[in-house]
């Protein structure tokens with residue numbers, strides 16, 4: 234909350250000096266907003282809460298995370314690919330999708346993968362300004378959706394990595410740890426599975442957290458194919474996909 238307190242303090246100071254020094258008052262009023270916006274919208278910015286963008290390891294291992302499922306077309310194919318590569322992954326699922334496809338929820342868990350919380354409705358454009366009650370509803374509704382398979386996630390990823398000034402307290406109250414990433418595919422920007430896979434796996438280091446997506450928001454030529462190529466690249470480079478323990482995500 235330091236960022237928010239600083240913002241309010243600067244605004245108060247701007248009001249105090251506004252009559253005698255309009256220019257500095259203007260700067261004092263708006264500069265903290267830029268800082269706050271950075272920490273709200275820059276995915277791995279740490280100013281509002283601790284976000285894990287790597288995990289601790291010396292072995293050639295990475296954490297593969299797949300967002301926005303489950304999806305009836307993609308999830309079964311991804312599970313088959315992961316099994317073929319003996320890879321484990323965390324699926325950050327949208328609660329609403331999980332409610333529509335409970336069998337997929339169970340299949341992901343039964344295959345030994347982790348299910349993470351990715352909100353109930355994925356409110357991409359309103360997440361940054363959601364009030365505490367709305368955040369609470371997103372989290373509790375998501376937990377209810379995952380509970381049909383007796384699953385209670387302990388890890389959370391916000392929509393597109395966007396934060397909220399109330400997010401830290403909301404996650405703490407629900408026992409959730411916030412996970413970012415060290416490389417992501419940006420599937421909708423590149424629109425070529427080979428480029429997506431290259432972006433995700435270039436400059437790879439042990440402890441990297443890789444982000445890819447499933448579902449209809451991923452362009453058709455990339456769906457699943459990018460994940461297949463990433464797994465092949467990782468195998469070729471001698472990397473294993475593992476699920477880090479809590480101890481490997483230092484606070």
Ligand SMILES: [Zn+2]
Pocket residue numbers: 300301351355391392393
């Ligand atoms: Zn998402």
